Amino acid sequence: MKLKVAKEAAKLIKDGMVVGLGSGSTAAMFIRELGSRIEEEELTVFGIPTSFESKMLALQYGIPLVSLDEYDVDIAIDGADEVEKETLFLIKGGGGCHTMEKIVDYNAKEFVVIVDESKIKNKLSYPIPVEVLPQAYRVVMKKLKDMGGEPIIRLAERKRGPVITDNGNMIIDVSMEIDDAVSLESEINNIPGVVENGIFTKVDKVLVATKKGIKTLKK
Numbered sequence: 001m002k003l004k005v006a007k008e009a010a011k012l013i014k015d016g017m018v019v020g021l022g023s024g025s026t027a028a029m030f031i032r033e034l035g036s037r038i039e040e041e042e043l044t045v046f047g048i049p050t051s052f053e054s055k056m057l058a059l060q061y062g063i064p065l066v067s068l069d070e071y072d073v074d075i076a077i078d079g080a081d082e083v084e085k086e087t088l089f090l091i092k093g094g095g096g097c098h099t100m101e102k103i104v105d106y107n108a109k110e111f112v113v114i115v116d117e118s119k120i121k122n123k124l125s126y127p128i129p130v131e132v133l134p135q136a137y138r139v140v141m142k143k144l145k146d147m148g149g150e151p152i153i154r155l156a157e158r159k160r161g162p163v164i165t166d167n168g169n170m171i172i173d174v175s176m177e178i179d180d181a182v183s184l185e186s187e188i189n190n191i192p193g194v195v196e197n198g199i200f201t202k203v204d205k206v207l208v209a210t211k212k213g214i215k216t217l218k219k
């Protein structure tokens, strides 16, 4: 399913485009597919990665990289942990890369999300990843509790201690009711010490791999 939607997304890329390269297993397949298209069709396409992972994959699959210092993003293709059916709001950051993902995805002329149908939900309920400066983790957790959340520090699997992001920060995963995603996205970011949270409310299009084929969701 992930491969099907990744292939479909690769078809959206046109010669000369600057492409935001998302993170996660679905985006990884897209990066591989894009690399194949660049080689086979001799396309001139540049990538802007959203994580260390997507940078390494782009290098592996022969996608030349540029940065936001010099280029705007024509289209960004990225995965998601959950997609709310009606609103197309997302939770991202299961892989801890949501800060750079949001910078690249929100600044793209078009932001396209690629998921399999298991990610489509009636209401967002996935714990919200919040990237936090290490010095602020305790006070941020306190504020998130005051807002009615249940925050936990994301711990590393093969190291004794917290996950450290590509930016040198910690991740707090907060379970809470999401009634107004647009307000909550700003409210969490207003807590001093928070770098970015994983609620995404500006999405152009979602490509969904279903058993019957690819479905496009638009607002």
Ligand SMILES: O=C(CO)[C@H](O)[C@H](O)COP(=O)(O)O
Residues within 6 Å of the ligand: 022, 023, 024, 025, 026, 027, 078, 079, 080, 081, 091, 092, 093, 094, 095, 096, 097, 098, 101
């Ligand atoms: O936001 C992300 C990483 O920070 C990913 O896009 C999200 O976790 C989905 O990953 P996958 O395609 O592996 O299910």
